[in-house]
Amino acid sequence: MIKSELIQLIADKNPHLYLRDVENIVNAIFGEITDALANGDRVELRGFGAFSVKNRKPRIGRNPKTGERVEVEEKWVPFFKTGKELRERLNA
Template sequence: MTRSDLVEALAERFAQLTQRDAEQAVKTILDALGDAMARGQRVEIRGFGSFFVNHLPARTGRNPRSGAAVAIPARRVPRFKPGKALREAVDLRPAPAQHGDVPTQSSKKSSSSH
C-alpha cells in the first residue's frame, strides 16, 4: 500500500473527509511521526507497534572489492517493532491443533501400509 492508496482508503472509509482532507491527515500523522523520531523519541501506537531510533556505533568494515579497511561512522537508524495484535493479524497460519486432533506417527504408518 502506498501513501496515495492510504489517502484513498481513508477518504472512502470516512465520507465526511474530502480527498484533500484525507491527504492532509495522512501528511500530518507521518510528519509528526518523523519529527518525533528525528528528535530520538519513541512513538508507540497501541495494537499496531512501536517506532524507535536505534543507535549503531562506529565500526570498521571492509571494501568488498579491494579488501581495504573502511571506517564506518556511528549513525542512528529508524526501527519498527510490531505489536502483538499486528503480529497475530499478519500471521495467517491456523491455530495449533488440539492434542486429540494431531495424528501420531503410528497412525500415519498403519494407514499408509494398507
C-alpha cells in the same frame, strides 16, 4: 501499499471528507512520527507497534566491490517493533 494508496483508501472509506483533508491528516501523522523520532522519542501505536531509534556504533566495514576496508561512521537508524495484536493477526 504506498502513501497515495493509503490516502485514497481512507478517503474512499470516509466520503464525507475531502481528499485534500485526508492527505493533510496522513501527512500530519507521518510528520509528527518523524519529528518525534528525530528528537529521540519513541512513538507507540497500541495494537500496531512502536517506532524508535537505535544507535549504530562506528565500525570498520568492507567495500563489497573492491574488498577495501572502509570506516563506517556512527549513525542513528529507525527501528520498528510490531505490537502483539498485529503479530497475532499476521500469524493467525
